Each structure stands twice: as C-alpha cells, then as structure tokens.
Amino acid sequence: MPSGDAIHGEYDIMVFGGGSAGCTAAIQAARAGKRTALVEKNGILGGTTIVASVNFPGLFHAWGKQVIRGIGWEIIERTAELGGAELPDFSVVPQRHWMHQITVNRFIYSAVLDRLCLEAGVSLRLHEMPAAVLKGEGGTYVALVGKSGLKWYKTNKLIDATGDADVTGLMGYARKKGEQLQPGTLINDIGGYDISAIDTDMLNREYEEALRSGEISRNRHGLYNDLKSGRINMHIQDIDGSESETRTLAEVKARRHLLDTVTMLRRVPGCEKIEVRHFASECGIRETWRIDGEAEVDEQSYVSGYVWPDAVCYSFYPIDLHHHSGFHIEQKMIAPGIVPTLPYRALIPKGSDDLLVAGRCVSGDRMANSAFRVQASCMATGQAAGMAAAIAVDRNCSVRAVPITQLREELERFGAIVPKDAGNR
Incomplete structure (x- = not known):
C-alpha cells in the first residue's frame, strides 16, 4: 500500500x-x-x-x-x-x-x-x-x-x-x-483512381490470383464495390484486442491487409495511382x-x-x-x-x-x-x-x-x- x-x-x-x-x-x-x-x-x-x-x-x-x-x-x-x-x-x-x-x-x-x-x-x-x-x-x-x-x-x-x-x-x-471473437475493422478512405477506366473482369482475375497466392486476404464486399464506395471494407479475423500483445497483432494485421490490398490494386489499369488518404489510428475492436x-x-x-x-x-x-x-x-x-x-x-x-x-x-x-x-x-x-x-x-x-x-x-x-x-x- x-x-x-x-x-x-x-x-x-x-x-x-x-x-x-x-x-x-x-x-x-x-x-x-x-x-x-x-x-x-x-x-x-x-x-x-x-x-x-x-x-x-x-x-x-x-x-x-x-x-x-x-x-x-x-x-x-x-x-x-x-x-x-x-x-x-x-x-x-x-x-x-x-x-x-x-x-x-x-x-x-x-x-x-x-x-x-x-x-x-x-x-x-x-x-x-x-x-x-x-x-x-x-x-x-x-x-x-x-x-x-x-x-x-x-x-x-x-x-x-x-x-x-x-x-x-x-x-x-x-x-x-x-x-471466438468478432472480427475487427480498420476504417479507411481511398482515392486517386479512375473507376470508369477499370475493367471489372481484369480486376476480378487479379483479385482471385492474389487470393490463391496468399498475397492478400479475402475482402468483405468485393473490390469493385469497395472502389465505388471509396473504402476498403474488411473483416480482420482471429484477433484479440483484450491485451497489449494481442492488440498489437491486431493493429499490424489490419494495416498489412490494407497495404497488401492497395498494392495489388495498383496493378489494375485505372488504379495505378490509388492511395490511402485516411486510415484510423486504431483497429476497431467489436x-x-x-x-x-x-x-x-x-x-x-x-x-x-x-x-x-x-x-x-x-x-x-x-x-x-x-x-x-x-x-x-x-x-x-x-x-x-x-x-x-x-x-x-x-x-x-x-x-x-x-x-x-x-x-x-x-x-x-x-x-x-x-x-x-x-x-x-x-x-x-x-x-x-x-x-x-x-x-x-x-x-x-x-x-x-x-x-x-x-x-x-x-x-x-x-x-x-x-x-x-x-x-x-
């Protein structure tokens, strides 16, 4: 005392x-x-x-x-x-x-x-x-x-x-x-791309190939819908925000998912200059x-x-x-x-x-x-x-x-x- x-x-x-x-x-x-x-x-x-x-x-x-x-x-x-x-x-x-x-x-x-x-x-x-x-x-x-x-x-x-x-x-x-705990979400806003120039078939092929290779994780709503909304939607599974160590893993996993997704999208015509214009400083824990x-x-x-x-x-x-x-x-x-x-x-x-x-x-x-x-x-x-x-x-x-x-x-x-x-x- x-x-x-x-x-x-x-x-x-x-x-x-x-x-x-x-x-x-x-x-x-x-x-x-x-x-x-x-x-x-x-x-x-x-x-x-x-x-x-x-x-x-x-x-x-x-x-x-x-x-x-x-x-x-x-x-x-x-x-x-x-x-x-x-x-x-x-x-x-x-x-x-x-x-x-x-x-x-x-x-x-x-x-x-x-x-x-x-x-x-x-x-x-x-x-x-x-x-x-x-x-x-x-x-x-x-x-x-x-x-x-x-x-x-x-x-x-x-x-x-x-x-x-x-x-x-x-x-x-x-x-x-x-x-098991509910997934988390890293809220973000994206921009710098021309959605009218995007070939959806090519976008889907790149997406499926990146999934098969393990380059990215599956997206919640599909990437074309995300591009229309201006936000990469996500469910980050297998995270636990209850302790500093596991919360750290959650934050890193969420940012990696966002970066990997944007990096993959830059290979798609119309998305060459896509960028993350805002992202939350913390992963949203449910x-x-x-x-x-x-x-x-x-x-x-x-x-x-x-x-x-x-x-x-x-x-x-x-x-x-x-x-x-x-x-x-x-x-x-x-x-x-x-x-x-x-x-x-x-x-x-x-x-x-x-x-x-x-x-x-x-x-x-x-x-x-x-x-x-x-x-x-x-x-x-x-x-x-x-x-x-x-x-x-x-x-x-x-x-x-x-x-x-x-x-x-x-x-x-x-x-x-x-x-x-x-x-x-």
Missing part, C-alpha cells in the same frame, strides 16, 4: 476510458459536484468514434421518437451547432436502422468533448493508464502510469469505461470472453471481455423489450454479431414498437462495492452485447454509472446500495430518458 507521501492526488470518482461511455460518465459525475478524474490512454477524447474513425454515433431514436437523450445527446447537439454534424428527420422511421446514425466531424466532436469535460470541472488525465488498483483504508488506491512514470492516486469510487473491462480485471472481478455482473442482459430479454425492474436507460440497435470466421453477420432486427432496456445491476461486477462499469463491456451475453455495444447505448450507460457513483459517494455506500428510485430521478433531472414502467413487461 502506498504511503501518504506517495499519493499524488485524491478524487471522489475516477473514470477510466475517454470514449462514449467514459466521457458521459465523467461529465455526469462532475456536474453532480464530485471531484472527477478522466483517465485516457490516448491524447484525445472520443474513443472508437475518433481513434477508430467509427464517427457515426447511434442510435438515439426508435420508431419515430427519442429514446436516449441526456449528456450523450448534448454532445451531438453541440457538435451539430458547430457545424460538425447534420441531424436527420428523426420523426421518419428509416427503412434501415443505420440510416439514423449521425456522422460527426471527428475534430469538432473531440473538441466538444474537451470543452464539456472542462466546463464540468473534470480533471483530464490523458496519456495515462491504470497499472494497479489496491483497496485500502478510507478508499481505493490507483497507480497510473504515464510519461513521467508511475504515480498513485486515491479515490472513493471507480468507473471502468475502457471497453475491455481492464480495471475490472485489475481489481480481480470476474469477466467473460468468448472462445468484442473482448464482458463483466460478470449482478444481472446479465441476455438475447431474449433484449429483443423482447423486457423492462428490467432497475432499468436505467434504453438501448436501440439490432443483434449484430459479426461471425469470427468469415463475412457473415447474424442480425436480428427489433420488432416494431419494441425498445430494449438495460438494468443498473448489469453495470455492477458481482460483489463490487466501489466499481461500476459502463459501455461495451457491461454484463450481457454475446448476442445482446453485439447490440448494446453501440455508441449511443454506451453514452446512456455512462451517464447512469456517473450518476450512480456520485450518489454512492454522497451516501457513503456501496454501489450496490444506490437507491434505484433516486438514481432514476437524478438521471431525469440531468436530462436522461429513463424507462417509465420498470418492472412491467
């Missing part, structure tokens, strides 16, 4: 991970008056939206009405006000669910996150990661490792919004991971660890729209499991009028008194997780975790003892939408 002289600072709440869930959690905790730190390994906030270029958050609306609002929606509105997003007509139910995703300008979006965090009083700790967590008298001690080495901080409550349940693992709580929570959202409870007795937010996205061994996507659409809910207990690792979890790794089975892992749902769970942690600090109680009625009332006071008929189907 670090001595008093070794403690570099003290917070009421420490949030780990500056993505969709972590930013909303930190802003909510700080707005509730708590000394809040937001720890992020990168030098920029936004998580997958920014560093993996998945810059199309959703879904905030279902069946013509808004189901997720609060801090997450405030981020979208502020981005739009600054010219960083255009909002569709949400009163019209789209033919396909993804049509209500909102494309955001990455720079403006990240700058809005900076501004909202600082306005709320959040202490931003970029370029740092948790290295150890120890429970001690009067609080929990966290070792952060950064450019100046390892430093200890004291906190009352913690929120794990790392996406991979990293802090959950450091604290020894149980986690779950499938034997699935790693999930916590073993006080409650687990399973596929049936999700798609049926079951309203949990301790429901704290809605989630709206179809089951969307990308198969690990190919390009098949198992989708199960949500029936008209149904809006799934997520329970507070799914944010609590079993037996936890001081740790809450928000975002992609909250407690659920693989099928439900493939749906509620999207950004708007992560924002909603982040706000719920931030508010619950603040209440637990005020009441000096376990996160498991936070009164659900109070939590729901406070979330609504801060603009969130909370399921009204908790406990009923």
Whole structure:
C-alpha cells in the first residue's frame, strides 16, 4: 500500500476510458459536484468514434421518437451547432436502422468533448493508464502510469469505461470472453483512381490470383464495390484486442491487409495511382471481455423489450454479431414498437462495492452485447454509472446500495430518458 507521501492526488470518482461511455460518465459525475478524474490512454477524447474513425454515433431514436437523450445527446447537439454534424428527420422511421446514425466531424466532436469535460470541472488525465488498483483504508488506491512514470492516486469510487473491462480485471472481478471473437475493422478512405477506366473482369482475375497466392486476404464486399464506395471494407479475423500483445497483432494485421490490398490494386489499369488518404489510428475492436455482473442482459430479454425492474436507460440497435470466421453477420432486427432496456445491476461486477462499469463491456451475453455495444447505448450507460457513483459517494455506500428510485430521478433531472414502467413487461 502506498504511503501518504506517495499519493499524488485524491478524487471522489475516477473514470477510466475517454470514449462514449467514459466521457458521459465523467461529465455526469462532475456536474453532480464530485471531484472527477478522466483517465485516457490516448491524447484525445472520443474513443472508437475518433481513434477508430467509427464517427457515426447511434442510435438515439426508435420508431419515430427519442429514446436516449441526456449528456450523450448534448454532445451531438453541440457538435451539430458547430457545424460538425447534420441531424436527420428523426420523426421518419428509416427503412434501415443505420440510416439514423449521425456522422460527426471527428475534430469538432473531440473538441466538444474537451470543452464539456472542462466546463464540468473534470480533471483530464490523458496519456495515462491504470497499472494497479489496491483497496485500502478510507478508499481505493490507483497507480497510473504515464510519461513521467508511475504515480498513485486515491479515490472513493471507480468507473471502468475502457471497453475491455481492464480495471475490472485489475481489481480481480470476474469477466467473460468468448472462445471466438468478432472480427475487427480498420476504417479507411481511398482515392486517386479512375473507376470508369477499370475493367471489372481484369480486376476480378487479379483479385482471385492474389487470393490463391496468399498475397492478400479475402475482402468483405468485393473490390469493385469497395472502389465505388471509396473504402476498403474488411473483416480482420482471429484477433484479440483484450491485451497489449494481442492488440498489437491486431493493429499490424489490419494495416498489412490494407497495404497488401492497395498494392495489388495498383496493378489494375485505372488504379495505378490509388492511395490511402485516411486510415484510423486504431483497429476497431467489436468484442473482448464482458463483466460478470449482478444481472446479465441476455438475447431474449433484449429483443423482447423486457423492462428490467432497475432499468436505467434504453438501448436501440439490432443483434449484430459479426461471425469470427468469415463475412457473415447474424442480425436480428427489433420488432416494431419494441425498445430494449438495460438494468443498473448489469453495470455492477458481482460483489463490487466501489466499481461500476459502463459501455461495451457491461454484463450481457454475446448476442445482446453485439447490440448494446453501440455508441449511443454506451453514452446512456455512462451517464447512469456517473450518476450512480456520485450518489454512492454522497451516501457513503456501496454501489450496490444506490437507491434505484433516486438514481432514476437524478438521471431525469440531468436530462436522461429513463424507462417509465420498470418492472412491467
């Protein structure tokens, strides 16, 4: 246990991970008056939206009405006000669910996150990661490792919004991971070619020969479709983003796939000058660890729209499991009028008194997780975790003892939408 002289600072709440869930959690905790730190390994906030270029958050609306609002929606509105997003007509139910995703300008979006965090009083700790967590008298001690080495901080409550349940693992709580994981994607934009000059038969011959020789890996949609869309689509199989070593392999594999594909395309007339004009700095990871929570959202409870007795937010996205061994996507659409809910207990690792979890790794089975892992749902769970942690600090109680009625009332006071008929189907 670090001595008093070794403690570099003290917070009421420490949030780990500056993505969709972590930013909303930190802003909510700080707005509730708590000394809040937001720890992020990168030098920029936004998580997958920014560093993996998945810059199309959703879904905030279902069946013509808004189901997720609060801090997450405030981020979208502020981005739009600054010219960083255009909002569709949400009163019209789209033919396909993804049509209500909102494309955001990455720079403006990240700058809005900076501004909202600082306005709320959040202490931003970029370029740092948790290295150890120890429970001690009067609080929990966290070792952060950064450019100046390892430093200890004291906190009352913690929120794990790392996406991979990293802090959950450091604290020894149980986690779950499938034997096979969903593939990853490296988002990119390509240009410099003349699609009208491309002979599709020659393109297909070059592609098939490169596949046979092992020069490239199979492409998700076919290269001509990719050239029309201006993006090399991919499913990078057999990757695990849960640890630094395996995440390194994932990143290298994704970049190699992109480079090999572009190199092969340069042999095709019309593509001689093809180039990668943008690529994400990180490979988008769909699935790693999930916590073993006080409650687990399973596929049936999700798609049926079951309203949990301790429901704290809605989630709206179809089951969307990308198969690990190919390009098949198992989708199960949500029936008209149904809006799934997520329970507070799914944010609590079993037996936890001081740790809450928000975002992609909250407690659920693989099928439900493939749906509620999207950004708007992560924002909603982040706000719920931030508010619950603040209440637990005020009441000096376990996160498991936070009164659900109070939590729901406070979330609504801060603009969130909370399921009204908790406990009923």
